Amino acid sequence: MEIVIGFLALGVLPLPALAARARALRGRAPTRELTVHEVAYLAGGERRVIGAVLTTLRGEGAIWPSGGGGVRATTRHHEPSSHLEAVVYRAIQEGGTLPTRGPYGPPVREALDALRDGLSEQGLAPDATARRRARLLTVPFWLVPLVPYLLLHDSIVTRLVLPPATLLLGAYLLFFPHVTRAGRKALATAEDDYRYMHPPGRAPEWASYGVSGATIGVALYGAEAMMSFDPSFAHGADLGGALATGPGSFARALSRGVNQALDHRGGGAGGCGGGDDGGGGD
CATH class of the missing domain: 1.10.3630 (yeast vps74-n-term truncation variant fold)
Incomplete structure (x- = not known):
């Protein structure tokens, strides 16, 4: 069960940051x-x-x-x-x-x-303001690896999978292209x-x-x-x-x-x- 909850958190918590990032990077034609x-x-x-x-x-x-x-x-x-x-x-x-x-x-x-x-x-x-807003929205997402511990139920799968998955997706959310x-x-x-x-x-x-x-x-x-x-x-x-x-x-x-x-x-x-x-x- 903790695996399901962990991956559910991995899929849900980054959604606000992903939406903000998409808006910041959409732009408009000159x-x-x-x-x-x-x-x-x-x-x-x-x-x-x-x-x-x-x-x-x-x-x-x-x-x-x-x-x-x-x-x-x-x-x-x-x-x-x-x-x-x-x-x-x-x-x-x-x-x-x-x-x-x-x-x-x-x-x-x-x-x-x-x-x-x-x-x-x-x-x-x-825009600098939009970048800061999108990065701020990633804060809840970094709690994903703690989900099994908060549920007082840990496993080898959550220890090996959730932290690297969180790191990769978190890096994607934090680092913006310059255009x-x-x-x-x-x-x-x-x-x-x-x-x-x-x-x-x-x-x-x-x-x-x-x-x-x-x-x-x-x-x-x-x-x-x-x-x-x-x-x-x-x-x-x-x-x-x-x-x-x-x-x-x-x-x-x-x-x-x-x-x-x-x-x-x-x-x-x-x-x-x-x-x-x-x-x-x-």
Whole structure:
């Protein structure tokens, strides 16, 4: 009987948290064209955003590797084309270098937070309040392994099955992807729009696409695009390593199956545009 009650609790107690998580990750389709930095965040989080900014600065000759996984400003004059680019460039100039893997100073941190918050307002990234609410609702669920003990009746099955099952489902509930389902659809649309920048078996024609094209390529495809665009810069600034990973990798791997089951309906958004960052002031 304790086995039935234990697994009944395992199935019932997480329902409020699952419902809240689903609402937080549903999102909504964007109502405007996304900027390249917003697309970069959807594709790979904050490091991808920084990588896209550094691609623009490198393409304009404004920065060069400083050694130790960082970049420094050159003597060439550069006029940033967006708020985020201006903040990052100023941080490089004033700090002497910028570590590509972070941590980033307060001005860059605030600009990244503003970008993320702007995506949250559009429904493309999970809202912080909704994430906290969903995580708070998991508290009763963590009592599941205690059910047999509370009933004063324990067994080898409940000791071996309930704790790991609780841990796996609890991890799924606690760790959020950095984008909503609507955000993933918008990203998929952008990838379709710029599929020609990721040709199979060969490098894109970066000379034809220019700096803005390379920035979009890195925003969407990360380390692979950067290594083909400027391998010496990528190696010197350790951008290959910085762009190879994104936030929430464990959460994405853990929740991919469930999320794909929920993504049976179509939708999407337009491609990405240049110019200033929609997040305003992630």
